[in-house]
Amino acid sequence: MSDVAARELRIVGFLCNWCSYGGADTAGVSRFKQPTDLRIIRVPCSGRVDPLFIVKALLNGADGVLVSGCHPRDCHYTDGNFYARRRLEMLKRLLPFLGIDERRFHYTWISASEGGKWQQTVTDFTKRVHELGPLHAKKEATP
Amino acid sequence: MISQRLREAIAGVFSEVDVALAYQQGFDKLHATPCFMTMPEEINKLIWNPLCVHNLTSYLPSLKKKKVAVVVKGCDSRTIVQFMQEGLINRENVVIIGIPCNGVISVNKVLHETNHEPIEDITFGENGEITVKTLKGEKTLLLSDVCPDKCKTCQYPTPIVYDRLVGDPITSDKSPDSVYADIKEFENKTLEERLQYWEQEFDRCIRCYACRNACPMCICQDSCIAETRDPHWISQRATLSEKFMFHMIHALHLAGRCVECGECERACPMGIPVNKLKRKINLDMKELFGYEPGIDPEDKPPLYTFKVDEVTIKEHKI
Secondary structure, three states: OOOOOOOOOOEEEEEEOOOHHHHHHHHHHOOOOOOOOEEEEEEOOHHHOOHHHHHHHHHOOOOEEEEEEOOOOOOOOOOHHHHHHHHHHHHHHHHHHHOOOHHHEEEEEOOOOOHHHHHHHHHHHHHHHHHHOOOOHHHHHOO | OHHHHHHHHHHHHHHHOOEEEEEEEOOOOOOEEEEEEOOHHHHHHEEOOOOOOOOHHHHOHHHOOOOEEEEEOHHHHHHHHHHHHOOOOOHHHEEEEEOOOOOOOOHHHHHHHOOOOOEEEEEEOOOOEEEEEEOOEEEEEEHHHHOOHHHHOOOOOOOOOOOEEOOOOOOOOOOHHHOOHHHHHHOOOOHHHHHHHHHHHHHOOOOOOHHHHHOOOOOOHHHOOOOOOOOOOOOOOOOHHHHHHHHHHHHHHOOOOOOOOOHHHHHOOOOOOOHHHHHHHHHHHHHHHOOOOOOOOOOOOHHHOOOOOOOOOOOOOO
16 A cells, blocks of 8 residues: 555656665565555666666656666676766756656665665655656646 | 868868768759769869858768768867767778868758748858848848857867868857856746747657758667667657657767757757757766867767766765
8 A cells, every 4th residue: 555645656666686676675575664656667787777768757657767776886787887877867967957857756776685775765755756746647637 | 262272172182082071062052062072073063151061070980981081160070079989980081171160051040031032142251241142132141140059159160170271270259158058048947837848849840850860979870769669669659758759869869979060950840959958968967077079089978988986976865
């Protein structure tokens, strides 16, 4: 059940296989309560996340996008998240230029042992997206 | 006369190259068009005037294995530097003939000034005045009024790299702060206004892909993901979200690589400010990594590299 009492929104999460996906699993195994608005897509590395994935998600119905990878210096592939950091920061700055609130997009680093941090991140991010409301409200109202 | 000196410069290197790229008279007086010269006698059809707007360096990656002489303006030379950074050309195979440039003409702006009357003749004065003759009479325009926006803030009127320079070097008298003034102004609008602006602009897009085809840095060409079916990034549907997505593909694939030559906007039949998104990203790249595309051949595009400790990127809190 969702922690936030409102209509469920669509949040897409791109999680790296080695750290953040494990972190989310740890949170699940530890039975931490989490909002259910997030749909997780597992990627081999945060460096696999093309900024276009995020744009495509936001343009096609997602209300928020979360990207999470290994902590810098901890990448399974040595340097994937270093590249990701630059790309995602570039996108984070571009989104408001397009008229999309940058708070709808968040990127962070969570390791496989940080189940608690994962729970906190998801809860806070979902809460923030709920405060912003649906991104495509207008379009959905007039189909 | 620059045209004459240009012909001499090309004739001088002609024996060393397979093909020379320059400009010739187009289908009417208002249009110049690129010309590919392989025979010495063709040099005579070469012209040089402010109508020579095209970025001829766009052809270089496809001619990578040939020896090519190419005529470049200041803005075009940045493309060559960017190609060198990305290893898309062999520098030793290119003979660059640079021309310091005082600004070119936007054909669309001239046509707008003359109410789209057919142009009979066009002449260029010493101090940037342009006399346009149509059936309805003569009109004198100023180069500063009909130049593309990029010329108004041009920082590099003299080519950055060249083998031979035709004419005397010019230094820019435009303030460096003016380059991104319009971007900063746009950022003062509210989010809703910005979204509305882009939706309005992109809605006019007819997906002709002229911006992509004209872009010298769009090097995927036939395998552009805007058209591939596998992966199927965007469909052929003429909806706003598909058009929006196409422009995002174009902008993000050029992130930190766009040399702001303005070819995309020139090619756009719908007058969409296609270059604006890329210039916004360039501004960010400058702020974040102190990088400007097309300036230093030894540099590396910022998204092709990284630093272990990014001092300029702060971690975001929710």
